[in-house]
Amino acid sequence: MINRKITLLGPEGTNLYILLQFMLFSVISWFTLFSSVESIEFEASNILTRQIIFSLIGIIVFFLTTYLSIENLFNLINSLFLLSISVLFGLLFTTPILGVRRWYDLEPVGLPIFIQPSEFSKIVLVLFVAKMLSQKSYKLLAISGVLVNLFLIFIQPDFGTTMLLLIVTSLMFFISDIKMRSAVLGLLILFLSFFILLEFNLLGDYQISRITDFFIGDDFSQNQSRLSISSGGLFGTYFTDSQITEVFVPVQTTDFIFSLYSRNFGFFGGLLLITLWIVFFFRVNRIIKLTQIEFEKYLLSGLLILLGVQIFINLFTILGFIPLTGIPFPLLSLGGSSIFSTAIIFGLINRVFIENNIVV
Amino acid sequence: MFNQLRLKFTFVAFFILLVFVLIDIFQLQTREFESTSQIIDRQNLDKFYIAAPRGEIFDAKGEKIAETKLEPHLFINMRKITNQNSSNYRQVIQYNFPTLSIKEINEIFESKDILHFVINLSSVEYEVRNNLLTNFDAFLIIDLPIRSYIKNELFAHAVGYLGIPNQEEFDQFKNAIGNNQVGKNGLERYYEEYLSGIPGELIFSGSDIVDSKQPIPGKDLYLAIDSSTQLVTKESLQQGIDLANKSFELQNEIKRGASVVLDIETGNIVSMVSLPDFDPNKFVSGISDFEFKQLDRDQAFNNFAIQGLYPPGSVFKVVAYWLALSENIFPEGLNNKDAKYDCEGSLSFGFDDGSQQVYNDWKIEGHGKVDLTDAIKQSCNVYFWDIALNIWRNFGNSYGESILQEYSKELGFSEKTNVDLPFEKVGIIPDRDLFEEWKVSRPGLVREEGWLGGDLMNLIIGQGAITTTPIQVANAYRTLLTGVNLSPTLNINAQKITNKKINVSDEFILFLLKDLNTVTNKGGTAHASFSILGNKANDIGGKTGTAQNAGDKNNTSWFVGVDSVSNPKYIIATVVDEGGSGSAVAAPISRRIIQHLLEYELTPVEFGEITE
Numbered sequence: 001m002i003n004r005k006i007t008l009l010g011p012e013g014t015n016l017y018i019l020l021q022f023m024l025f026s027v028i029s030w031f032t033l034f035s036s037v038e039s040i041e042f043e044a045s046n047i048l049t050r051q052i053i054f055s056l057i058g059i060i061v062f063f064l065t066t067y068l069s070i071e072n073l074f075n076l077i078n079s080l081f082l083l084s085i086s087v088l089f090g091l092l093f094t095t096p097i098l099g100v101r102r103w104y105d106l107e108p109v110g111l112p113i114f115i116q117p118s119e120f121s122k123i124v125l126v127l128f129v130a131k132m133l134s135q136k137s138y139k140l141l142a143i144s145g146v147l148v149n150l151f152l153i154f155i156q157p158d159f160g161t162t163m164l165l166l167i168v169t170s171l172m173f174f175i176s177d178i179k180m181r182s183a184v185l186g187l188l189i190l191f192l193s194f195f196i197l198l199e200f201n202l203l204g205d206y207q208i209s210r211i212t213d214f215f216i217g218d219d220f221s222q223n224q225s226r227l228s229i230s231s232g233g234l235f236g237t238y239f240t241d242s243q244i245t246e247v248f249v250p251v252q253t254t255d256f257i258f259s260l261y262s263r264n265f266g267f268f269g270g271l272l273l274i275t276l277w278i279v280f281f282f283r284v285n286r287i288i289k290l291t292q293i294e295f296e297k298y299l300l301s302g303l304l305i306l307l308g309v310q311i312f313i314n315l316f317t318i319l320g321f322i323p324l325t326g327i328p329f330p331l332l333s334l335g336g337s338s339i340f341s342t343a344i345i346f347g348l349i350n351r352v353f354i355e356n357n358i359v360v
Numbered sequence: 361m362f363n364q365l366r367l368k369f370t371f372v373a374f375f376i377l378l379v380f381v382l383i384d385i386f387q388l389q390t391r392e393f394e395s396t397s398q399i400i401d402r403q404n405l406d407k408f409y410i411a412a413p414r415g416e417i418f419d420a421k422g423e424k425i426a427e428t429k430l431e432p433h434l435f436i437n438m439r440k441i442t443n444q445n446s447s448n449y450r451q452v453i454q455y456n457f458p459t460l461s462i463k464e465i466n467e468i469f470e471s472k473d474i475l476h477f478v479i480n481l482s483s484v485e486y487e488v489r490n491n492l493l494t495n496f497d498a499f500l501i502i503d504l505p506i507r508s509y510i511k512n513e514l515f516a517h518a519v520g521y522l523g524i525p526n527q528e529e530f531d532q533f534k535n536a537i538g539n540n541q542v543g544k545n546g547l548e549r550y551y552e553e554y555l556s557g558i559p560g561e562l563i564f565s566g567s568d569i570v571d572s573k574q575p576i577p578g579k580d581l582y583l584a585i586d587s588s589t590q591l592v593t594k595e596s597l598q599q600g601i602d603l604a605n606k607s608f609e610l611q612n613e614i615k616r617g618a619s620v621v622l623d624i625e626t627g628n629i630v631s632m633v634s635l636p637d638f639d640p641n642k643f644v645s646g647i648s649d650f651e652f653k654q655l656d657r658d659q660a661f662n663n664f665a666i667q668g669l670y671p672p673g674s675v676f677k678v679v680a681y682w683l684a685l686s687e688n689i690f691p692e693g694l695n696n697k698d699a700k701y702d703c704e705g706s707l708s709f710g711f712d713d714g715s716q717q718v719y720n721d722w723k724i725e726g727h728g729k730v731d732l733t734d735a736i737k738q739s740c741n742v743y744f745w746d747i748a749l750n751i752w753r754n755f756g757n758s759y760g761e762s763i764l765q766e767y768s769k770e771l772g773f774s775e776k777t778n779v780d781l782p783f784e785k786v787g788i789i790p791d792r793d794l795f796e797e798w799k800v801s802r803p804g805l806v807r808e809e810g811w812l813g814g815d816l817m818n819l820i821i822g823q824g825a826i827t828t829t830p831i832q833v834a835n836a837y838r839t840l841l842t843g844v845n846l847s848p849t850l851n852i853n854a855q856k857i858t859n860k861k862i863n864v865s866d867e868f869i870l871f872l873l874k875d876l877n878t879v880t881n882k883g884g885t886a887h888a889s890f891s892i893l894g895n896k897a898n899d900i901g902g903k904t905g906t907a908q909n910a911g912d913k914n915n916t917s918w919f920v921g922v923d924s925v926s927n928p929k930y931i932i933a934t935v936v937d938e939g940g941s942g943s944a945v946a947a948p949i950s951r952r953i954i955q956h957l958l959e960y961e962l963t964p965v966e967f968g969e970i971t972e
Contacts, residue, residue: 133362134362171370174366174370175362175363175366175367175370176361176362176363177361177362177363220565220570220571221571226388227396227399227400227403229385229388229389230388230389230392230393230396231393231396231397231400232389233389233390233393234389234390247400247403248405248563248571250563250570250571262385262389266389267385267386267389267390270382270385271382274378274382278378281371281374285367285371288364288367289364294361294362297362298362301362301367301370305370308374312374312377312378312381315381316381319381319384319385
């Protein structure tokens with residue numbers, strides 16, 4: 001293992017490309033939010049100010065993650081996973097907020113924030129699966145770990161994150177040497193278990209109504225978000241004075257932010273953002289091919305899959321292809337937990353770059 | 361083993377999905393662009409605002425002064441009213457709410473609103489509400505805040521009142537449109553954005569509510585005012601005004617007055633009363649036009665403590681007192697504060713242009729031999745006129761002639777005190793420049809020659825063109841006793857503004873306190889008003905003022921008091937418009953307030969001695 005000197009910009013050889021990409025996405029988010037705030041006042045209630053503060057803290061989180069070597073990380077994973085499982089388990093004993101046990105309220109210890117542990121347990125789960133897969137004959141342990149984790153998120157209840165992690169972990173198993181036969185079998189079991197859950201009334205009314213409403217009729221917010229995207233045209237309304245009145249979209253700064261982005265920057269804006277992500281994927285994929293360490297291959301692919309599936313679920317939701325999920329668009333949506341967890345992902349990727357001596 | 365091929369396969373699948381997404385977005389933004397804009401134009405999403413509960417206001421002891429209660433209001437969703445069910449709803453309303461007139465009910469059914477207010481349900485039984493909600497889906501109950509001022513008139517001017525916003529206020533306060541209510545005056549106005557909260561919203565698409573946002577309550581305000589001090593201040597001022605009406609035979613009834621108590625150390629306002637006052641609750645339920653006009657005619661809506669402009673008379677002499685000691689300028693021939701000047705009751709003097717004039721003191725027989733202390737104690741005008749003459753002879757028509765005005769401005773006269781209340785007035789400290797300006801802008805007001813030595817002599821005893829507000833006077837005394845001119849504030853958490861820092865030595869402060877002390881003791885102008893306190897008056901200080909007014913208006917009665925000269929805590933400034941001699945009316949009012957502040961037994965306001 002290479003020992004790295006610690007410099008002001010993280011360990012020696014920090015990959016500026018990853019940092020640049022992180023900041024670029026953040027700035028795009030600021031511009032998008034700028035159009036929905038009426039004034040730029042520097043106060044905590046202003047969403048733009050908050051997002052800028054979150055992004056800046058995100059950069060610190062990025063560097064802190066970078067200091068952790070892959071070897072140390074590898075050794076830490078088991079404890080991290082146990083911690084993550086216990087934190088998720090602890091949620092069962094909190095008082096529900098808006099009917100779900102999804103957040104820790106830090107008000108009693110003097111911090112006016114809510115922490116959503118599932119944002120961070122996503123990453124830990126990917127780390128755990130990557131470790132298990134890179135060590136032969138640990139697959140059964142991996143599967144049981146994943147199932148416990150998913151179950152704890154499912155009963156919060158958080159159907160969207162459960163589906164997200166189900167797809168992500170399935171894909172991670174898929175890219176290992178698992179036999180196609182077992183892969184198909186696994187999918188069948190999952191499909192069946194969904195109906196078993198339905199049968200035993202284990203899905204909350206809320207989730208069922210979300211799904212049934214989706215098939216019965218149009219969801220108001222998804223309709224509105226399609227209108228909002230459409231009203232952007234090819235070039236968007238940000239630089240030209242639009243003749244079209246603004247469209248009302250609920251929670252437009254968080255889950256539905258891509259509809260606001262599309263309205264502002266049009267088709268070409270959307271294309272630009274997607275292209276930036278594709279470039280990022282290509283870049284990381286090259287390291288996956290390059291590195292000789294199995295764990296690093298699984299880790300990077302797992303993180304890319306996690307980001308990719310989040311983006312797809314978000315886009316599918318706002319385009320009305322699937323029911324409402326509550327999955328944010330990484331680095332574009334307003335919200336601290338999402339930004340910090342994405343910063344950790346970027347930091348981990350950066351660390352793998354460093355250890356493979358890929359500079360700039 | 362890691363399967364690179366399957367990863368590639370995964371990414372290719374991602375790419376294909378992405379292409380589908382992009383095709384969909386492209387179609388939306390090109391082919392459907394035109395139809396979208398039409399849909400959006402047709403789409404009438406309507407917003408209905410729910411007023412946010414205003415922050416409450418508490419006094420220094422945590423007693424509530426202004427509160428906000430949420431009361432259920434019945435609304436009817438007019439988009440769910442059809443020709444078929446309209447008569448049905450009409451009957452339900454008539455049956456359940458017999459207090460509503462036919463005209464009011466007609467108004468509801470003719471309205472073009474989405475939601476129309478029917479009635480406040482707070483006194484309606486729960487079963488009735490429940491029945492309305494479950495059986496009639498056009499009904500909706502929304503909790504709306506109702507403001508009430510628990511102490512009624514007592515805090516009218518400090519707290520202010522609410523009203524329906526006008527166009528200017530819609531532009532200025534972003535929550536005004538949703539709350540449909542805005543602070544019109546007082547703290548309600550000054551802290552509008554802090555108190556108002558953020559209104560909630562109901563979003564309607566057609567007749568359905570498609571989204572909603574809860575209102576966010578405003579923040580609470582904590583005042584330095586103590587309700588009991590405020591009450592004593594108001595009672596004392598009212599007693600003093602009644603007394604003045606009884607004692608003088610005047611054409612005009614005396615109605616107006618103000619009193620302010622400042623905490624010397626912090627600059628906090630401990631009480632603030634202006635009379636006549638009004639009940640701010642009347643604005644909540646709606647005030648009648650007649651009542652409004654009557655109050656307006658009495659100038660009840662003016663807070664004279666910060667908006668009343670009065671010549672300060674002799675209470676202004678402390679400025680010259682400070683100037684004399686700082687600059688060593690005393691009457692002609694004297695060179696220190698203890699040197700005696702022979703006051704013969706009048707001063708005759710000549711100016712460079714050869715004119716000869718005689719000024720008469722209020723005490724025709726004269727004050728005899730006086731030093732600076734005696735001049736303050738007995739309010740001897742001649743002594744101060746001679747200081748003015750001295751300034752004029754030395755600096756007249758030169759750069760230094762405005763030295764008195766500069767000292768006044770250091771103490772905050774003719775400038776905002778930055779009190780946390782809106783519409784503060786600043787008053788006037790006249791000088792040569794102002795008179796030149798007035799010659800053009802207000803011809804006839806000043807004589808052709810402009811600023812003369814006589815004007816300076818008037819100014820030094822607080823007469824002539826000078827005007828001040830009671831809070832300015834109180835704050836000027838506070839500044840002299842602390843060296844820092846701070847903004848006086850009602851809100852204990854307000855950001856204090858340091859208006860100015862002045863140079864006063866501890867020695868000077870001791871002299872000043874000692875000399876203010878002589879005023880309320882034997883031989884002083886306010887002795888008669890404080891003698892009821894006996895020995896206890898030994899530690900109290902103050903300064904009387906009686907300012908002459910133009911025309912047939914009676915004199916303005918002033919008193920500025922300090923509760924203790926050994927351990928000064930409070931400054932009390934009291935003014936009664938047309939109240940006559942300061943020592944007779946304003947002094948006993950202040951005496952009663954000081955009795956309360958020092959926790960002595962309260963005695964009624966009694967007519968003092970007419971001096972000045």
